[in-house]
Amino acid sequence: MRTAFWKSMSSLRKLTTEILVIGSGAAGMAAAASASASGVSVLIIDDRSVPGGILPQCVHKGFGLGRYGKEMTGPEYGREEYHALEHSSAVYMPDTRALSIGVDRSAVITGRSGMAEVSFSECIIATGCTERPLWSLPVSGTRPDGIYTAGEAQEMTELSSYDVGSRIFILGSGDIGQIMARRFVQLGKTVIGMAEQNDHLGGMKRNQEECIEAYSIPVMLRATVTEIHGFPHLTGVTVHHIDTGNDELIECDTLITALGLEPDRSLAEGLETDDGYPDWLHFCGNADFVHEIADSASAQGEKLGRDLASHIQRSRKEV
Ligand SMILES: Cc1cc2nc3c(=O)[nH]c(=O)nc-3n(C[C@H](O)[C@H](O)[C@H](O)COP(=O)(O)OP(=O)(O)OC[C@H]3O[C@@H](n4cnc5c(N)ncnc54)[C@H](O)[C@@H]3O)c2cc1C
Incomplete structure (x- = not known):
């Protein structure tokens, strides 16, 4: 995995990826790792400095029984998930926030060095949830x-x-x-x-x-x-x-x-029509629905990443 930052930001820098994952919690990390393992380019961003979303603050035990067959703390579980991401080809940008998503399959992001525009084929919103x-x-x-x-x-x-x-x-x-x-x-x-x-x-x-x-x-x-x-x-x-x-x-x-917790779908505001969200926009983890356990958020992200990678590979063959 590469940790990427861009250099000069005098004009809006353009980045391109096949899958953009927004949020590196349990769901986003699993989605990015499984998609990149299937051979597509993945950029994963998170507005925090460390990966894991809420996992680093959950110091109690109770994570990982389903996925790893042992009881772990949130930080331990997060490290296992990050290990898979780290050894994938996904590009990870910490301290980087998505500001908006456009109907033209692009997102404006901002990070340590300024703003950039990312063009993508598929976008996964894994931004977690908000507290009432x-x-x-x-x-x-x-x-x-x-x-x-x-x-x-x-x-x-x-x-x-x-x-x-x-x-x-x-x-x-x-x-x-x-x-x-x-x-x-x-x-x-x-x-x-x-x-x-x-x-x-x-x-x-x-x-x-x-x-x-x-x-x-x-x-x-x-x-x-x-x-x-x-x-x-x-x-x-x-x-x-x-x-x-x-x-x-x-x-x-x-x-x-x-x-109570509510899925954070604020980035998708304005993208929903009478027919629903665009077919290139996907939600997983707590941004989709509130998962009681992290294993379930990871499993959903993993499947979504794999499915989207297969879809992209099929599209490549048709071109
Ligand atoms: C207190 C607590 C205790 C829990 N205890 C357990 C337990 O014992 N066992 C268990 O299995 N599960 C437990 N869970 C549930 C489990 O931890 C969660 O369901 C799971 O970790 C959610 O992962 P997520 O990836 O959906 O979201 P999150 O972990 O919230 O990750 C979302 C990430 O997206 C980032 N983000 C948001 N907006 C943007 C943006 N615009 N641009 C860039 N990044 C953005 C956020 O900063 C965050 O890093 C607990 C949850 C909580 C809150």
Whole structure:
């Protein structure tokens, strides 16, 4: 594999590849490695400095059982996947963001040295997912610091050693929230509780057992946060109990939200018509649908890369 950067950017540089893969998480790496192993040219870009997408911040075990037959951490799993990419002929550009995709099968990208335009035959969007923010809910009160999505808190804690706070309340019971609840207890913080509007916790059963039950995290079902207190720092939240109508003030310095994940398809905005997306545009991994396990995102990417490479090779023979 080659790691490529372009040199002079005085004018928009032109690059050409048969397959452009946007995102080097579990899905994108597998797609790029399998496509290039099938003999087509592949360019894979990612706006982060290291490959793996969210894998480097998932320091807990629970990855790779299906794909490698052993339990690994996210970084270990990511290294295995990167190994295959590294030994392929795909060109990998870190620190490089796709800004837009045009109907003429081109993408504008920007990286360390400026902008470039990439022409491609097929494009794979493997950009992962976004977290639903607190402000999408009808929440009143102040807008202080101390409020993070679970993914942000995980990234800051695991990759930047940032101390988010010491008295933590969690709204929503998605997998990342449950994993972070356990992590905060392990770090010696007080997890005051987790509020969930439904009458049951979200996420995988495994996480409920290993993170919530095993660490005795207090759970409030049929409850939500309706008001934020404190400025400039968070001092508390009002928890509304849906069935009784009672409100309860919880004092905390950190609010973590785990309200759900949504595929990030922002790059494809404007490309969809009544007939759907163009036939050269493909989604995989969490950009297609939210995968509970990385193995599934990798498997989908691997198959897509292989199928697209076969399609390109058939087209070459017809020319
Ligand atoms: C907290 C958490 C815990 C998990 N625990 C487990 C577990 O225990 N076991 C398990 O098997 N799975 C687990 N998963 C699920 C699994 O990790 C994911 O489903 C999988 O890794 C998603 O891979 P992806 O490639 O689709 O997306 P991502 O890993 O999100 O990769 C997308 C990449 O695209 C990049 N990108 C986005 N937009 C652009 C752009 N415009 N230009 C360039 N690059 C861009 C992003 O920066 C990112 O690097 C967990 C997930 C989370 C969030």
